[in-house]
Amino acid sequence: MIALDTGILIYGLQSRRASGKTSGDAGLDARIARASALIDELQSAGKRCMIPAPAAWEYVLDFPMEEQPKIWTSLAGFAIPPFDHAAARIAAKLARKYFDSVVASQKGHGKRDVKRQGARSFLRVDMQIVAIAIAHRAEKLYTVDVDDFTALSAGDIPVVGLPQEHQKTLFSD
Amino acid sequence: MAANTFELRLTGHNASPERLDVTDVYAILKAYREALLAICPIDSNAIPTGPAVALLGITKGSAKFRIHVARRLRPAVSTVSRAVIQDDFDGLPAPARRAIRSMVSDLKEAGQNLVLPPYRRKSAVLTGAVVIEVGEAESYSGRTTLYGRVNLTGGGRGRAELILGDGTVVRVTGDRAIIKQLGSNLYDEVGIDGIARWDANTNVPDRIEADRIQVFPSGDIGHAFDRLAEAAGQHWDSVDAAEYVRALRSDDE
Numbered sequence: 379m380i381a382l383d384t385g386i387l388i389y390g391l392q393s394r395r396a397s398g399k400t401s402g403d404a405g406l407d408a409r410i411a412r413a414s415a416l417i418d419e420l421q422s423a424g425k426r427c428m429i430p431a432p433a434a435w436e437y438v439l440d441f442p443m444e445e446q447p448k449i450w451t452s453l454a455g456f457a458i459p460p461f462d463h464a465a466a467r468i469a470a471k472l473a474r475k476y477f478d479s480v481v482a483s484q485k486g487h488g489k490r491d492v493k494r495q496g497a498r499s500f501l502r503v504d505m506q507i508v509a510i511a512i513a514h515r516a517e518k519l520y521t522v523d524v525d526d527f528t529a530l531s532a533g534d535i536p537v538v539g540l541p542q543e544h545q546k547t548l549f550s551d
Numbered sequence: 552m553a554a555n556t557f558e559l560r561l562t563g564h565n566a567s568p569e570r571l572d573v574t575d576v577y578a579i580l581k582a583y584r585e586a587l588l589a590i591c592p593i594d595s596n597a598i599p600t601g602p603a604v605a606l607l608g609i610t611k612g613s614a615k616f617r618i619h620v621a622r623r624l625r626p627a628v629s630t631v632s633r634a635v636i637q638d639d640f641d642g643l644p645a646p647a648r649r650a651i652r653s654m655v656s657d658l659k660e661a662g663q664n665l666v667l668p669p670y671r672r673k674s675a676v677l678t679g680a681v682v683i684e685v686g687e688a689e690s691y692s693g694r695t696t697l698y699g700r701v702n703l704t705g706g707g708r709g710r711a712e713l714i715l716g717d718g719t720v721v722r723v724t725g726d727r728a729i730i731k732q733l734g735s736n737l738y739d740e741v742g743i744d745g746i747a748r749w750d751a752n753t754n755v756p757d758r759i760e761a762d763r764i765q766v767f768p769s770g771d772i773g774h775a776f777d778r779l780a781e782a783a784g785q786h787w788d789s790v791d792a793a794e795y796v797r798a799l800r801s802d803d804e
Contacts, residue, residue, distance in 0.1 A: 380716070403789070409793070427775070436796065440786070449783065452781070455775025463694075464749045515715035522792065
């Protein structure tokens with residue numbers, strides 16, 4: 379099973395609506411096309427995907443409350459693993475590693491910087507998503523934020539971005 | 552020192568080839584292999600001559616399994632037999648203790664014993680009565696949902712395994728209705744709600760007591776995205792997902 383971050387989920391569904399249409403933003407159109415290539419590869423490999431619960435939350439919260447039940451139902455084709463006991467343990471360990479690396483790279487600033495890093499929203503959500511993907515034994519984690527996720531994961535799971543549109547790298551022989 | 556080739560023999564209730572269920576035999580041999588590899592960790596791929604533990608055959612008319620182990624595993628064979636004879640498992644690594652405890656549990660359930668290779672000419676018989684402490688600190692439990700492919704349902708006592716995305720095998724227990732439902736989803740990917748147990752050192756789950764099965768709607772990942780797109784309508788049109796996520800995760804006002 380493959381884990382998807384919020385951004386990949388959205389680009390993926392946009393690719394199913396696009397069908398030749400363009401948004402007027404060449405960069406966005408390119409990312410949507412690459413998401414389409416990713417779905418094609420996952421489809422041909424017979425892979426199912428998981429959306430870690432915090433990523434699913436980020437996806438659904440943008441919809442008005444009255445639409446949210448329908449949106450949750452539309453996620454039924456994806457696994458939504460929770461931030462459970464194992465994920466909490468993994469997140470704690472990875473956060474410690476990350477903080478230590480921050481301290482090592484910012485000599486003299488010490489714990490104050492660690493606390494500031496720890497308070498940042500991106501770290502809390504990203505860390506939970508990474509930890510859930512590891513705890514639930516995903517093969518890979520796809521994200522639009524490869525650099526941050528790679529730093530947080532400490533090599534415990536392959537972190538990858540969208541493939542190039544015509545690039546067959548994922549499961550091709 | 553144990554020989555490279557030896558026999559494992561099941562005795563007791565239904566311990567004859569025509570009465571044994573392949574899933575039960577598989578569980579016992581697999582756990583034995585895990586115990587050996589936990590005691591003498593080796594990379595199976597590094598052995599050019601064959602698998603680390605090979606099943607050479609079954610002696611006709613009996614439940615004797617001819618086993619061949621890689622040379623580097625021979626000390627582990629002796630170690631397991633010695634621990635069984637002395638009824639002292641404390642010195643074994645935790646994964647080995649867990650594997651042997653799993654064998655004991657299976658033997659107890661089946662009313663069988665497993666005759667291992669002798670150690671210093673003493674007979675080593677693993678029975679369902681053996682008590683092996685694994686230690687509370689080495690595993691932990693909690694409620695979760697695990698996702699994977701259902702495997703090896705059924706058999707003599709109704710067993711199931713869940714194969715997770717990376718190949719991790721999780722044993723599934725539950726009441727008869729749950730196991731029956733898993734049987735009807737054999738080889739399908741499902742979610743299992745329940746109480747899982749994880750290895751405290753690796754955070755890898757090895758067991759889940761299931762109380763609910765989640766079945767995915769039919770269709771592949773393309774259909775899953777189609778359903779998402781249909782429900783979302785125009786909501787995400789022209790939205791750059793990377794920007795959306797960045798804004799959500801930023802602390803900037």
